[in-house]
Amino acid sequence: MSDQEDLVVKKENKSIDNIDENDEESNDKDFKDRGKISSLAALGPFIASKENSRNTIYLSDVPDVCKDKPCMLGVDEAGRGPVLGPMVYGISYCPLESKKPLEDLGCADSKQLTEEKRDIIFNDINTKDYATSCIGWAVEIISPSTISTSMYRRSKCSLNEVSMDSAMGLIQQAIDAGVNIAEVYVDTVGPPEKYQEKLLKRFPSFKITVAKKADSTYPIVSAASICAKVTRDHALKVWKFPEGLVIKDNAFGSGYPGDPVTKRFLAEHIDLVFGFPRLVRFSWSTAENALADKAYDMEFDEPDSEKAKFAGTKLTKFFKGTTKSGEVIREECRFFKQRHLGNVMDF
Amino acid sequence: MSITLDFNGKNIAKGKELALHFLPAKINGDGEANVDHYFNNYTREATEFGSGILTNALRGYPLMGEKLKVPEGYRGLVLQETEKPISYSSDRQLRLTGVFQDFTFWNYDKVPSNGDPYRQALFQADVAQALAQPITEDDLEAEIARNKENANDSP
Numbered sequence: 001m002s003d004q005e006d007l008v009v010k011k012e013n014k015s016i017d018n019i020d021e022n023d024e025e026s027n028d029k030d031f032k033d034r035g036k037i038s039s040l041a042a043l044g045p046f047i048a049s050k051e052n053s054r055n056t057i058y059l060s061d062v063p064d065v066c067k068d069k070p071c072m073l074g075v076d077e078a079g080r081g082p083v084l085g086p087m088v089y090g091i092s093y094c095p096l097e098s099k100k101p102l103e104d105l106g107c108a109d110s111k112q113l114t115e116e117k118r119d120i121i122f123n124d125i126n127t128k129d130y131a132t133s134c135i136g137w138a139v140e141i142i143s144p145s146t147i148s149t150s151m152y153r154r155s156k157c158s159l160n161e162v163s164m165d166s167a168m169g170l171i172q173q174a175i176d177a178g179v180n181i182a183e184v185y186v187d188t189v190g191p192p193e194k195y196q197e198k199l200l201k202r203f204p205s206f207k208i209t210v211a212k213k214a215d216s217t218y219p220i221v222s223a224a225s226i227c228a229k230v231t232r233d234h235a236l237k238v239w240k241f242p243e244g245l246v247i248k249d250n251a252f253g254s255g256y257p258g259d260p261v262t263k264r265f266l267a268e269h270i271d272l273v274f275g276f277p278r279l280v281r282f283s284w285s286t287a288e289n290a291l292a293d294k295a296y297d298m299e300f301d302e303p304d305s306e307k308a309k310f311a312g313t314k315l316t317k318f319f320k321g322t323t324k325s326g327e328v329i330r331e332e333c334r335f336f337k338q339r340h341l342g343n344v345m346d347f
Numbered sequence: 348m349s350i351t352l353d354f355n356g357k358n359i360a361k362g363k364e365l366a367l368h369f370l371p372a373k374i375n376g377d378g379e380a381n382v383d384h385y386f387n388n389y390t391r392e393a394t395e396f397g398s399g400i401l402t403n404a405l406r407g408y409p410l411m412g413e414k415l416k417v418p419e420g421y422r423g424l425v426l427q428e429t430e431k432p433i434s435y436s437s438d439r440q441l442r443l444t445g446v447f448q449d450f451t452f453w454n455y456d457k458v459p460s461n462g463d464p465y466r467q468a469l470f471q472a473d474v475a476q477a478l479a480q481p482i483t484e485d486d487l488e489a490e491i492a493r494n495k496e497n498a499n500d501s502p
Contacts, residue, residue: 053389145389148407154456243384272376274385275406282407291406296376300408301455339471340464 036061040123043231048238052086053145053278057170059138060126062177066136069095070182073174074221075167076214078228080159080189082255083284084262085236086144087159089166090228092125092137092220093179101130102219107226112216115233122230125223137227138173140166141235144281151283160190168202183207185221187214243277245269252279257286270294352426354443359422362446367425369415369465371455372405390451396458401451412453415465418472423447 037046037058050056073093080087094102105121105128106113113121125131142162150157167186175181184206188195196210211217215225239250253261267290269276275291276282282291336342368386380386386403393402393411401412417423426441452459461467 145404145407149404149409152408152456242388243381271381271385272378273374273380277385278389278404287407296374298375298406299373301371335474336471339467341468341471 037126039127040119040230043122044234044238047141047231047235048240050141052235052239053143053242055143055146056141057138057173058141059173059177060136062136062174062179063094063132063134065095065098065134066093067178067180069097069180071095071180072183072185072218072220073171073179073181074185074187074214074218074224075170076187076221076225076228077163077167078225078232079255080163082262083257083266083281083286084144084252084255084279085239086232087142087147087163088228088232088235089140089142089163089170090137090224090226090231091139091167091170091174092135092223092227093174093181094135094220094223096182098134099219101134102223105131105135105223107219107222108216113226118226118230118233121223121226125227135223136174136179137224138170139227139231140170141231142166143278145278148278148282164195164198168199171203181206184209185214185218186210187221187225188212239279241277241279243271245277257284266290267294272296350439350441352443353440359424359443359446362424362443365425365445365447367423367447367450369450369452370405371410371453372408400458403453405453409456410453411456411458412451413459414449415452416449417447418469421472423450 035046037043037060046058047056071093072095073091075089075091078088078090079085105124106117107121125135125137147159147162150162151159171181171184181203184199184203186195186199186209188210189212192210192212196208199208199210200206209218214221216222236252236255237250241247247265251261252265253259253263255262257263266276266280266287270290271277272295275295276287280287282288332342366382366387368382386405390401390403393400396411399413401414403410403412423446424443425445425447427444428439428441430440432439452463452465454463457463459466
């Protein structure tokens, strides 16, 4: 049985076409009926059915045992660095006592897992009885469009803030769904102390641990990491360009700025006016630089300057009324000035 | 120098209706743009900010906008100069490329309001209207009578 499943996994990995084939199989019937992801094969169609310029949240069913027994919950992300595609936040949870199923799944050190192995574990989490009976998970797909617009807001919102909001949002969703959370483990790339403080403020009753490389230390974080990573990989595979671009097998590389395939994709898909398709995170310096070189220059209304205006009238103002030849300079009427109107002689 | 508007005023109604966007950015380029695929299909309604409020983004910058009508009594025209004038003093000719009754106004990350430069500028239309309105003898007499009455009312 397990061999057969591996085969399905491998087949799906090859290209999107194969996912479409799986579409017709009974595997994702559950998703079609209830909007639920009951196996790896249902993940792609689920993501493809959502608008890829918006964020998408998915929650698995909460196993009954997670509502009664105190649970641990792991948080991790995937796709923070790439210039392409969504960033995905993932959580997974299980009762404190359910260490065995996590080990059986192979959630040890997600960084050392291959893509294939991650797909298999993800599939197991959703199909194997010993896992579905005690492990639940959820992901938020943060669209590249949301990342760009957040970072380019008038009051800038850093990627760290976007990340923390997503993590806290997912934990809240788990609470609302009835998960009895006792301990929370979070993987972070930034300084753990500040993050921990913020989480404790929001969720004071939990034991919260924020650590670097938590995904290799805590199996529950590793499980979250796998859910996030597999979701991100599939989101890229099933990406459909609203811009109408078609790229064979969606081969745009890893999305990391150093990847030559990604570099070529960026270089070849610049629109003079709009820049890039919205798969690209415009706020990444790689994208900014490419546009500065190749697309039309674009000047935005910059955010209102925060520099305090000089208070009161300057004394020198009274000497400014005439030119050297004695001509009187008339200031523009205030009515027109405030309304951004001026005289135009040529156009 | 004279500028000729090279079209018949009667034909304006027959002009091609254009779908236009008023953007909070200056694009230093001239040419065709794939507006439908790269922009229009990302326009979403955001009723949480008010009825008719739209959202979109331009090169990753968040935009908030709304559909606006050309003020009453006005027509929107797009004119194009096919040949650049050779010198400052030479005659110029502008042709009509299309007309519009409404357009989509976009702000950079701000809900459209009366504080927007565009709406501020349009107040001028009301003032111009008031200034240009002819006043008859009768209007004047009526105004004087009204003023007298007011003066009598107040001690």
